[in-house]
Amino acid sequence: MAVVSLQARCVFLGAPGAGKGTQAKRVAEAVRLAHISTGDMLREEVAAGSELGRQAKSFMDGGKLVPDDVIIRMVQDRIRKPDARAAWILDGFPRTLPQAEALDRSLSGAAALTHVIYFAVPEAVLVGRLSGRRTCSKCGAIWHVENQPTKKPGVCDRCGGELLQRSDDRPEAIGKRLEVYRSQTSPLLAYYRDRKVLREIDANRSPDVVYKELLKLMQ
Ligand SMILES: [Zn+2]
Structure with missing residues (x-):
């Protein structure tokens, strides 16, 4: 198995459903780096009923993006934690140009981004x-009713936890999320291409094939 550089500081970029979260989890289990999923962090805040969670929930349920200043502060705090000092993957952030610019400002010199990987x-x-994605309410594992079903429907194979459909994976929110992606996130491709850190991966293939190529790209 290839070994990923421990100094990798990556952004996984791509539309909702492109497989960024699944791959980021897998890479983080194989190599010692922090998987920073802004979606998971926000969902934890929502579940905990925090002030941030209450603010975020109304945006997420409507398939909208949580405001930049809220997300930026949350990510900056997370990157400063000890486990994220050397290496990390950002999954779900940045999603807008102002977020990308704020990230660049907070990561100077030796701490700058090493890779931005676009999942096409x-x-x-x-x-x-x-629409078929289901998430374990206990361990966070991601399943799919057709592509990656559990042995017992609705129950996680890993931990026995209950599988849930995220509110933003319901049909009414999916169209909105893709529209938001097209208008706000896809301009980031040009932004990172100009900075010569963008790598593209054909993510319309089996997760195993994508994973192997991803490790090569992250060297
Ligand atoms: Zn589970």
Whole structure:
């Protein structure tokens, strides 16, 4: 198995359903680096009923982005924690140009981004992936009713936890999320291409094939 540089500081970029979260989890289990998922962090805040969680919930349920200043502060605090000092993957952030610019400002010199990996998947495929996705309420494992079913429907194979459909994976929110992605996140491709850190991966293939290529790209 290839070994990823421990100095990798990556952004995983791509539309909702492109497989960023699944791959980031897998890489973080294989190599010692922090997987920083802003979606998971926000969902934890929502579950805990915190002030941030209450603010975030109304945006997420409508398939909208949580405001930049809220997310930026949350990510900056997270990157300063001890486990994220050497290496990390940002999954779900940045999603807008102001977020990308704020990230660049907070990471100077030796701490700058090393890779931005773009997960390319056709839109029709994304819709099928998102609508069938189920997440374990206990351990966070991600499943799919057709592509990656559990042995017992609705129950996590790993920990026995209950599987839930995220509120933003419901049909009414999916179209909105893809529209937000097209208008706000896809401009980041040009931004990172100009900075010569962008790498593209064809993510419309099996997770194992994507994973192997990803490790090569992150060297
Ligand atoms: Zn589980």
